[in-house]
Amino acid sequence: MKMKLISFVILCACLLVPTIAFADVPSGNVGYGLTPGRLRAIVAAVVGLISVVIGGLSMARSAGRFGTGSGRAGAIVAMVLGLIGIALAVLHLAGSTGGFGTGNGRAGAIVAMVLGLAGLVLAGLTLARSRRAG
Secondary structure, eight states: OOOHHHHHHHHHHHHHHHHHOOOOOOOOOSSSSOHHHHHHHHHHHHHHHHHHHHHHHHHHHTTTTTSSSOOOOHHHHHHHHHHHHHHHHHHHHOOOSSOSSSSHHHHHHHHHHHHHHHHHHHHHHHHHHHHHHH
């Protein structure tokens, strides 16, 4: 169980690093560093990632692999965090101008939307499993 969790965290980190680390514009307007747009996208992505982790843990708990109980509370928290992450990403995408590589965090917001959606799916599966179980 620990190896799967560690592998999952490494995979998520590999997905987030490119959105954080590089944004090079040939004209030189934006250098390397943390711009306000990237920061908003990172916050949304972190909220989405937390949603995925909590959703995965609640799903493991509902299957009886990790602790006892149905995992409903964790699933509800994961669902709320997933919705918050998606909302933050959509608001950022709606308000940002320019394209990819300009330092406004559009790619990070898209990754945040995917992570939030993954957290919602895991939470929904956990809630469906807990309804079937009793």
